[in-house]
Amino acid sequence: MFSDRTQNSVLVVSASQKITDLFNELLPPNAFHPIVTVSSCGEAKRELISAEYDIIVINAPLADEFGSEFALDLVENSPAAVLLLVSSDLYPEVSCKVESYGVMTVSKPLNKSTLYTAMKLVYATRARLRAMDKKNKSLSAKMSEIRVVNRAKWTLIESLGMTEEQAHRYIEKQAMDMRMTKGEIAVSILNTYGK
Numbered sequence: 001m002f003s004d005r006t007q008n009s010v011l012v013v014s015a016s017q018k019i020t021d022l023f024n025e026l027l028p029p030n031a032f033h034p035i036v037t038v039s040s041c042g043e044a045k046r047e048l049i050s051a052e053y054d055i056i057v058i059n060a061p062l063a064d065e066f067g068s069e070f071a072l073d074l075v076e077n078s079p080a081a082v083l084l085l086v087s088s089d090l091y092p093e094v095s096c097k098v099e100s101y102g103v104m105t106v107s108k109p110l111n112k113s114t115l116y117t118a119m120k121l122v123y124a125t126r127a128r129l130r131a132m133d134k135k136n137k138s139l140s141a142k143m144s145e146i147r148v149v150n151r152a153k154w155t156l157i158e159s160l161g162m163t164e165e166q167a168h169r170y171i172e173k174q175a176m177d178m179r180m181t182k183g184e185i186a187v188s189i190l191n192t193y194g195k
Contacts, residue, residue, distance in 0.1 A: 013067070019110075053080050068094055083122050104122060
Protein backbone atom coordinates (compact mmCIF):
# COMPACT_ATOMS: atom_id res chain seq x y z
CA MET A 1 0.00 0.00 0.00
CA PHE A 2 1.05 3.62 -0.49
CA SER A 3 2.16 5.76 2.44
CA ASP A 4 -0.21 8.30 3.97
CA ARG A 5 2.70 10.59 4.84
CA THR A 6 3.23 12.21 1.46
CA GLN A 7 0.71 13.11 -1.18
CA ASN A 8 2.03 13.31 -4.72
CA SER A 9 0.44 15.49 -7.34
CA VAL A 10 0.03 13.68 -10.66
CA LEU A 11 -0.25 14.97 -14.20
CA VAL A 12 -1.56 12.36 -16.65
CA VAL A 13 -0.94 13.23 -20.30
CA SER A 14 -3.11 10.91 -22.36
CA ALA A 15 -5.33 11.08 -25.41
CA SER A 16 -7.08 7.94 -24.14
CA GLN A 17 -9.96 8.43 -21.72
CA LYS A 18 -9.63 4.73 -20.78
CA ILE A 19 -6.12 5.31 -19.30
CA THR A 20 -7.28 8.47 -17.54
CA ASP A 21 -10.19 6.60 -15.97
CA LEU A 22 -7.88 3.75 -14.94
CA PHE A 23 -5.58 6.16 -13.06
CA ASN A 24 -8.48 7.86 -11.30
CA GLU A 25 -9.93 4.49 -10.29
CA LEU A 26 -6.66 2.87 -9.23
CA LEU A 27 -4.75 5.58 -7.37
CA PRO A 28 -5.70 6.20 -3.74
CA PRO A 29 -6.37 9.90 -3.01
CA ASN A 30 -4.44 9.70 0.27
CA ALA A 31 -1.24 9.18 -1.75
CA PHE A 32 -2.06 10.86 -5.08
CA HIS A 33 -3.78 14.22 -5.10
CA PRO A 34 -4.59 16.07 -7.21
CA ILE A 35 -4.68 13.95 -10.36
CA VAL A 36 -4.89 16.32 -13.31
CA THR A 37 -5.40 15.03 -16.84
CA VAL A 38 -4.64 16.66 -20.16
CA SER A 39 -4.75 15.16 -23.65
CA SER A 40 -1.66 16.58 -25.39
CA CYS A 41 1.92 17.73 -24.84
CA GLY A 42 0.86 21.29 -25.64
CA GLU A 43 -1.76 21.22 -22.89
CA ALA A 44 0.74 19.62 -20.50
CA LYS A 45 3.33 22.32 -21.18
CA ARG A 46 0.74 25.03 -20.52
CA GLU A 47 -0.31 23.27 -17.30
CA LEU A 48 3.33 23.05 -16.16
CA ILE A 49 3.75 26.82 -16.50
CA SER A 50 1.38 27.39 -13.59
CA ALA A 51 1.84 24.22 -11.52
CA GLU A 52 4.54 21.75 -10.53
CA TYR A 53 3.80 18.03 -10.32
CA ASP A 54 5.53 15.24 -8.41
CA ILE A 55 4.70 12.54 -10.95
CA ILE A 56 4.03 12.92 -14.66
CA VAL A 57 2.61 10.03 -16.68
CA ILE A 58 2.75 10.20 -20.47
CA ASN A 59 0.64 7.75 -22.46
CA ALA A 60 2.34 7.65 -25.88
CA PRO A 61 1.56 8.42 -28.60
CA LEU A 62 -0.15 11.76 -28.15
CA ALA A 63 -1.99 13.80 -30.76
CA ASP A 64 0.68 16.49 -31.12
CA GLU A 65 3.86 14.42 -30.64
CA PHE A 66 4.91 10.96 -29.62
CA GLY A 67 5.86 11.87 -26.04
CA SER A 68 9.38 10.51 -25.55
CA GLU A 69 11.08 13.87 -26.27
CA PHE A 70 8.68 15.55 -23.87
CA ALA A 71 9.56 12.93 -21.22
CA LEU A 72 13.29 13.59 -21.71
CA ASP A 73 12.71 17.33 -21.41
CA LEU A 74 10.79 16.79 -18.17
CA VAL A 75 13.48 14.72 -16.44
CA GLU A 76 16.09 17.29 -17.41
CA ASN A 77 14.15 20.37 -16.34
CA SER A 78 11.86 19.35 -13.49
CA PRO A 79 12.06 17.39 -10.23
CA ALA A 80 9.14 15.16 -11.27
CA ALA A 81 9.34 11.40 -11.61
CA VAL A 82 8.30 10.55 -15.18
CA LEU A 83 6.53 7.40 -16.36
CA LEU A 84 6.15 6.76 -20.11
CA LEU A 85 3.56 4.23 -21.30
CA VAL A 86 4.52 2.77 -24.70
CA SER A 87 2.99 0.09 -26.93
CA SER A 88 4.73 -3.29 -26.72
CA ASP A 89 6.01 -3.15 -30.31
CA LEU A 90 7.86 0.14 -29.67
CA TYR A 91 8.81 -0.59 -26.06
CA PRO A 92 12.36 -2.01 -26.61
CA GLU A 93 13.45 0.91 -28.80
CA VAL A 94 11.83 3.68 -26.73
CA SER A 95 12.85 2.30 -23.33
CA CYS A 96 16.45 1.95 -24.52
CA LYS A 97 16.39 5.59 -25.61
CA VAL A 98 14.88 7.14 -22.46
CA GLU A 99 15.61 4.97 -19.43
CA SER A 100 19.27 5.94 -19.14
CA TYR A 101 18.08 9.52 -18.59
CA GLY A 102 15.73 8.53 -15.77
CA VAL A 103 12.42 8.07 -17.58
CA MET A 104 10.62 4.94 -16.39
CA THR A 105 8.84 3.03 -19.14
CA VAL A 106 6.04 0.47 -19.08
CA SER A 107 4.79 -1.60 -21.99
CA LYS A 108 1.14 -1.46 -23.05
CA PRO A 109 -1.42 -2.91 -23.03
CA LEU A 110 -1.72 -2.40 -19.29
CA ASN A 111 -3.63 -4.25 -16.66
CA LYS A 112 -4.41 -2.88 -13.21
CA SER A 113 -1.70 -4.94 -11.52
CA THR A 114 1.06 -3.73 -13.86
CA LEU A 115 -0.04 -0.12 -13.56
CA TYR A 116 -0.28 -0.35 -9.78
CA THR A 117 3.24 -1.83 -9.57
CA ALA A 118 4.61 0.84 -11.91
CA MET A 119 3.04 3.61 -9.83
CA LYS A 120 4.51 2.13 -6.64
CA LEU A 121 7.95 2.32 -8.29
CA VAL A 122 7.35 5.88 -9.47
CA TYR A 123 6.11 6.80 -5.99
CA ALA A 124 9.29 5.36 -4.42
CA THR A 125 11.46 7.12 -6.98
CA ARG A 126 9.81 10.46 -6.26
CA ALA A 127 10.36 9.95 -2.52
CA ARG A 128 14.05 9.31 -3.21
CA LEU A 129 14.32 12.38 -5.45
CA ARG A 130 12.68 14.47 -2.72
CA ALA A 131 15.18 13.21 -0.12
CA MET A 132 18.13 13.89 -2.44
CA ASP A 133 16.85 17.40 -3.14
CA LYS A 134 16.58 18.08 0.59
CA LYS A 135 20.13 16.79 1.12
CA ASN A 136 21.46 18.93 -1.75
CA LYS A 137 19.82 22.06 -0.33
CA SER A 138 21.34 21.32 3.07
CA LEU A 139 24.82 20.85 1.57
CA SER A 140 24.43 24.01 -0.46
CA ALA A 141 23.49 25.97 2.67
CA LYS A 142 26.52 24.57 4.54
CA MET A 143 28.84 25.49 1.66
CA SER A 144 27.39 29.00 1.59
CA GLU A 145 27.96 29.36 5.34
CA ILE A 146 31.57 28.15 4.98
CA ARG A 147 32.22 30.78 2.28
CA VAL A 148 30.76 33.58 4.43
CA VAL A 149 32.74 32.45 7.49
CA ASN A 150 35.96 32.37 5.44
CA ARG A 151 35.30 35.89 4.13
CA ALA A 152 34.69 37.06 7.71
CA LYS A 153 37.94 35.44 8.88
CA TRP A 154 39.90 37.28 6.20
CA THR A 155 38.14 40.50 7.14
CA LEU A 156 39.24 40.05 10.78
CA ILE A 157 42.79 39.25 9.62
CA GLU A 158 42.95 42.36 7.42
CA SER A 159 41.07 44.75 9.73
CA LEU A 160 42.25 43.65 13.21
CA GLY A 161 45.54 41.93 12.42
CA MET A 162 44.40 38.54 13.78
CA THR A 163 45.94 35.29 12.66
CA GLU A 164 43.66 32.85 10.83
CA GLU A 165 43.50 30.68 13.95
CA GLN A 166 42.57 33.66 16.14
CA ALA A 167 39.88 34.76 13.68
CA HIS A 168 38.47 31.22 13.58
CA ARG A 169 38.36 31.01 17.39
CA TYR A 170 36.82 34.49 17.64
CA ILE A 171 33.95 33.55 15.30
CA GLU A 172 33.34 30.25 17.11
CA LYS A 173 33.37 31.93 20.55
CA GLN A 174 31.01 34.71 19.42
CA ALA A 175 28.63 32.10 17.98
CA MET A 176 28.61 30.16 21.27
CA ASP A 177 28.33 33.23 23.50
CA MET A 178 25.57 34.85 21.45
CA ARG A 179 23.79 31.57 20.65
CA MET A 180 23.96 32.26 16.95
CA THR A 181 25.34 30.29 14.02
CA LYS A 182 28.84 30.95 12.77
CA GLY A 183 27.24 32.16 9.54
CA GLU A 184 25.19 34.79 11.38
CA ILE A 185 28.29 36.00 13.25
CA ALA A 186 30.22 36.10 9.96
CA VAL A 187 27.52 38.25 8.32
CA SER A 188 27.60 40.61 11.33
CA ILE A 189 31.39 40.91 11.02
CA LEU A 190 31.15 41.62 7.30
CA ASN A 191 28.48 44.27 7.94
CA THR A 192 30.57 45.86 10.71
CA TYR A 193 33.67 46.16 8.56
CA GLY A 194 31.81 46.99 5.35
CA LYS A 195 32.99 43.96 3.37
